[in-house]
Amino acid sequence: APINCPICREQLDGESECSALTSCGHVFHASCVSDWLAASQQKICPACRAQSRGRPLRLFFSADEGLPSLPHQQQQQQQSTLEQQELMLIQEEEREAELHQVMQLLHMEQEQRRLAERQSRDAEWRATDASRQLTEANRRCDNFKERLEEAETELAAAWRRVSELEAAARNTAASLSSRQEVGSEEKLRSDLANQQEQNRLLAMELDLVSRTLALQSG
Incomplete structure (x- = not known):
């Protein structure tokens, strides 16, 4: 089945240069995606709105199927990039979990501190009342x-x-x-x-x- 450029809706074939975004792998005409990224302030994919990282990769057509495919070295680079992104995502989730745990501990410490302060105030009030009663007893x-x-x-x-x-x-x-x-x-x-x-x-x-x-x- 023919593949069309998501930007201009024209067919991608061997007569035109094609590029793929490393963040999501969507394929476009090289000129279309270049113009899109130049005009876009957020650098996002026009097909899936994913954040674009790095320069688009140049694609070459397969001689057997006529479909665009990445060179082996670029495929490895893209796979490595995806793995790094997944690792960074996992690390970010772990940091968020640690931060959430730290926030819970801080909240517990604050509650314990407030409880200790309230108990201290109660103890001071009881000591003051006991001193007053002792003074009254001595007077009597x-x-x-x-x-x-x-x-x-x-x-x-x-x-x-x-x-x-x-x-x-x-x-x-x-x-x-x-x-x-x-x-x-x-x-x-x-x-x-x-x-x-x-x-x-x-x-x-x-x-x-x-x-x-x-x-x-x-």
Whole structure:
């Protein structure tokens, strides 16, 4: 079957020079493809739009079949070029895979870094809150110590008053037993009754202080 030039649509035969692009192997009239590549800014094949690399190869017609064929050396060169391109494509795919893996690792590291920063902020907040609670507990402890010291002082004063009242009661009883006058005895008895009432009130006050200390200690 005759082969036509994809550019001018005329038949390729032995009377015209033919060329093939090394990127895809499509065959054109030498003048057609030369003009096309000169006018094309992207240097692409007009048949398959593949990127053209290098100069077009000159073709020769086979004496048996009348079809254009590449010389053996040029065929080897074209095969080597294709193999190199395939190797470069494989290497490029491998580099893309490695780059994708590196990007995934970077993304994982960023996520881990953000997680560590969030955990660090949480730990700092908990430490600050614990410090605040400790300060509040120390303040309460100091206040309790002050109240306890005041209560102990009041209790000591109450015990001193009890001792004084007991001594006064003993003195009153001794005076009462030594006196013989009725009027003086009645007065002493009245004083003793008053003293006993004061003792009772003081005992109630002492009991109240003791209860307060017990509540504060609890």
